[in-house]
Amino acid sequence: LDDVRDQLEQTARAKRKLESELEDKQQTVADITREREMAEQRVSDLNHEKVELESKLDEDQEDMNDIVNKHKATLQQLTATQTSLADLEIGNSQLSATNLSLKNEVFQLV
16 A cells, blocks of 8 residues: 555656646747747848838939939030030130231221
8 A cells, every 4th residue: 555655646746747847848839939929020020121121222223313314414414515615715716816807907997
């Protein structure tokens, strides 16, 4: 009878130990599950942020392309204006020379 009681007590201790280990394992699973859910949420948040950043990057690229095109158009206009200015300066020089020549003729006639 004592052997049976000892065996029963050992079995009860083993059962309590196994139950405790089971609770620990269940808590570990719960912790891991919670951490996994948090990681999945973080991944979802990061993916959403990535999509927003890619969209912003596309918009910024379009803006930069517009600025580059405007810059090129401005340079072309500047070149055309400089060419026109140079032509006007040549014309002005020619008119000044003609004016001087006509003044000399008038002076000689007087």
